Every structure is written in C-alpha cells, then in structure tokens.
Amino acid sequence: MISTVADSDSKVPRSAVPVGPDKKASASAARAVHKVGYNGRPGAFADVACKMAFPSADRIAMSSLEATIASAVRGDVDRILLPCENSLVGRVPDVHRVVPDSGLHIVGEHFQRVEHCLMAPAGATLASIRRIRSHPVALGQVSRLIAALDLEAIAAPTTSHAAELVAHCEDTSEAAIASDLAANLYGLHVLKRNVEDDPHNTTRFYVLSTEPQAIEQRTQLLTTIVFRTQNRPGCLYHAIAGFAENGINMTKIESYLVGGQFVPSRFLCEFEGDPAMPDVADALDILARHARELVVLGTFPMASRHLRNRSEENLRSWGTEPPAAFRWSDGQQEVER
Numbered sequence: 001m002i003s004t005v006a007d008s009d010s011k012v013p014r015s016a017v018p019v020g021p022d023k024k025a026s027a028s029a030a031r032a033v034h035k036v037g038y039n040g041r042p043g044a045f046a047d048v049a050c051k052m053a054f055p056s057a058d059r060i061a062m063s064s065l066e067a068t069i070a071s072a073v074r075g076d077v078d079r080i081l082l083p084c085e086n087s088l089v090g091r092v093p094d095v096h097r098v099v100p101d102s103g104l105h106i107v108g109e110h111f112q113r114v115e116h117c118l119m120a121p122a123g124a125t126l127a128s129i130r131r132i133r134s135h136p137v138a139l140g141q142v143s144r145l146i147a148a149l150d151l152e153a154i155a156a157p158t159t160s161h162a163a164e165l166v167a168h169c170e171d172t173s174e175a176a177i178a179s180d181l182a183a184n185l186y187g188l189h190v191l192k193r194n195v196e197d198d199p200h201n202t203t204r205f206y207v208l209s210t211e212p213q214a215i216e217q218r219t220q221l222l223t224t225i226v227f228r229t230q231n232r233p234g235c236l237y238h239a240i241a242g243f244a245e246n247g248i249n250m251t252k253i254e255s256y257l258v259g260g261q262f263v264p265s266r267f268l269c270e271f272e273g274d275p276a277m278p279d280v281a282d283a284l285d286i287l288a289r290h291a292r293e294l295v296v297l298g299t300f301p302m303a304s305r306h307l308r309n310r311s312e313e314n315l316r317s318w319g320t321e322p323p324a325a326f327r328w329s330d331g332q333q334e335v336e337r
Helices: 023-030 045-053 065-074 095-101 136-140 143-149 159-169 180-186 235-245 278-289 305-318
Strands: 002-004 035-039 058-062 079-086 105-113 117-120 131-134 152-155 174-178 189-192 202-209 221-229 250-256 266-272 291-301
Touching (some): 035 065, 045 058, 045 079, 045 105, 058 065, 065 079, 065 095, 065 202, 079 095, 095 202, 095 250, 095 291, 117 180, 131 136, 131 143, 131 159, 136 143, 136 152, 136 174, 159 180, 174 180, 180 189, 221 235, 221 278, 235 250, 235 266, 235 278
Parallel strands (some): 035 058, 035 079, 105 291, 131 152
Antiparallel strands (some): 002 291, 079 202, 117 174, 117 189, 221 266, 221 291, 250 266
C-alpha cells in the first residue's frame, strides 16, 4: 500500500508511485492461493463468492470483519474477500472505513450474482409454508415472492443462519431465503430458484492480500485510492481536476465519515489506469497538492467492463419498466393450494 501525507504545496513522491512489479509483488502473484477467508458463515453469499473466485482453495469463515482482516495480516489465509458494494443497496458499511487502515492491498475484484433460493425442509411445498426467514436485506429483495405466497417474514442475523434454523426446526411451514450452497450444506429442499425481485442483484467483492499485485498488463486496470482534502471551497474540484485533464476515466468517487466527524472527511476514488503511467502519475501529483492524505490501496485487473456498463444503454430503452423477461412472471406467482 502506498501512503503519503501531503500539504497543499507537496507532490506525490515519485518513489511512492509503483513503476512495475517489484519482488514482493512477484512473490505475491507466484504464491498459490490455498486458503481464502471471508466474513460470515458457511453457505453465505461471501462463501459462494470465495468458491467461485478460488474454486480449489479452502474457504475459512470468520466471525467479524476485523477477524477476517486480522487473519490475512497474520498470514493465516492467502487472500480474503470483502464485499464493498451491491448493485441494489450500494456501499457495504464499514468496509471502506476499515480497509484503508488495514495495511492490506486490493489485488483483485470479484462480481458475485446474488441468486436467492426459496428453501424448506423435506416434504414442504409452496402451499405448506407460512413463514419465511432471512437477513432483512434479503427479505427486502424478495418482496414479490412474500406477497404472492402471503408469507410472514421473520428477520435472521444472516441468510445462512436462516437456513440452519429452518433445517433444525424440521417444520414444513418454515422456509428460508439463502444461497443454493446453504441449501446443500443444511440439507434443505429448494422449492424455487432465482426468486429475487431484481435479476441484476450483484455484489462486488475486493480481493485483498498482504502484498501488492504483480501487474503484467497495462490495460484494463483499476486503481483504488483514498484521500482527504483541505477544508476550503473548491478544494475537491481542484484535487480531481488532473484526472479530467489527463483523460483518465474515474469510475467512482464517494465520501464517507471517519472519526465521528460530520464532514466529508475521506474520499474513496477508483479510476482506470496504473500509477506507473505518466498521465496517472501527473493526476496524482495534482491531487496531492490539494490533499492532506493520499493512500493507494491497490492496482488490479478489471474483472469485467461489461458488468459496469451493462445497464446504462439497456435501461435507457426500458423506460419505466424492465422488459418482460426481467419481471416477475405470472407463472412464478402461481401458488400451490
């Protein structure tokens, strides 16, 4: 991780800008990924993401975000996956607050499609279930199903907690919303798959490591930074002006609070490119002149440009509603009575 504290007249030290894969980065890339840590329980969507991103690695569940980060810092796992944002609910709380101070490097990203399954004990049917359990966010994402089946929604700490609870009670009036993996782990029968209201429900995960990523390509790269600006009018405008002046595509910028201050005390920014590129280095120099702090969290290959651009053109042609293929169909609303 590259960090520099700068006042308004300073520049990013050239020594702080990576000029290519160093020995540490090369070692990081060469090291096989045997263990991947995540915050959650077996069967959670973070577990599913780890399975998809690193299919041959052991997946290690952690009880908290802090414990997940600590496991990577200690070297207990080779990588960790942390959710950073969701296409429906936006930024995942706490991750942006904790990662910049963790000492870890973002070395990749993974997009995980959230496919909710309606599951119940053996013998249950759509007609027999009366209650549905899941995490509150998941329940909010299957509101059409709940209404169509006239179910009582009951919140659970996590989707995997809900699946485990329903499995233990062995009551055919109980059901859960969770992943297909959770159904397999807890021995539940999947009554319906893909019951989410929105088919575009996707969570983006950061892949983090103790060492930076070796960069073997110079295109389709993303860089993530955090910075603070001076507290005066126009400072943010002047700080990020270098990106526009150098033709660098900024894919994200958002503010968040730290230290209990009700001011935009920190900004997280992502842009296409590599700090080793002259135009990016120039933009970072301009940013540093207006920043009190600048931390490069990582440069990594872009997982998919399609996932970022998918909705823009399609949604323009939809008008106020998605096409019929993306809506809750009459057939899905049929209830076995």
